[in-house]
């Protein structure tokens with residue numbers, strides 16, 4: 001869990017930045033229910049999974065009941081971030097029509113209260129799975145049972161998956177790795193999300209090019 005600064009180094013500026021993201025989410029929650037939160041970015045490797053894990057951790061440390069689920073069926077990595085197996089995950093759950101018995105698919109890790117559901121076996125049709133009634137049903141039961149569901153997804157500038165899931169979730173956070181993603185591509189990703197009426201909660205600038213990497217998180221509504 002070394003990449004989860006909120007756990008590994010709670011006093012660090014990075015952990016502090018995640019606490020301010022958490023506060024923004026809580027404020028966004030006043031007017032409208034923000035329970036299911038998609039994390040995406042324009043390109044791959046911008047820090048989506050890292051940001052998803054840290055946001056989930058900071059929400060759960062404040063006492064909220066949090067699920068972190070891996071909907072990046074193309075390059076699943078939530079399990080790697082938490083150091084757990086990806087043997088039984090969302091795709092397996094959906095194949096078994098187990099939306100209402102999802103508890104059997106939850107993994108816990110020592111030192112964390114987050115309930116994790118990994119991606120499961122890599123499917124041939126990720127976009128179809130994300131559009132399916134079963135997937136929406138799963139989100140429905142998770143929304144009933146949790147305060148927050150943090151959802152890791154593939155890059156919205158490359159494949160359609162994050163746009164699809166953003167149509168039936170409450171909010172989307174766009175991670176931008178400054179110095180890595182081209183401004184045009186980041187803008188286009190934002191437009192893509194707006195075009196499906198995603199509610200963009202904010203943009204997390206994840207600037208970790210080179211060694212000046214530790215305290216460069218910003219968040220704005």
Ligand SMILES: Nc1ncnc2c1ncn2[C@@H]1O[C@H](COP(=O)(O)OP(=O)(O)OP(=O)(O)O)[C@@H](O)[C@H]1O
Pocket residue numbers: 003041043044045046047048049050051072075077154155206207208213214
């Ligand atoms: N702020 C940061 N400082 C240093 N390293 C970081 C930071 N954010 C992410 N990384 C590292 O960058 C790499 C990519 O991060 P991550 O896997 O979170 O990105 P991703 O957007 O989920 O990638 P993918 O598109 O492949 O799913 C990882 O090795 C991660 O540890």
Ligand SMILES: [Mg+2]
Pocket residue numbers: 048049050072075077152
């Ligand atoms: Mg990832």
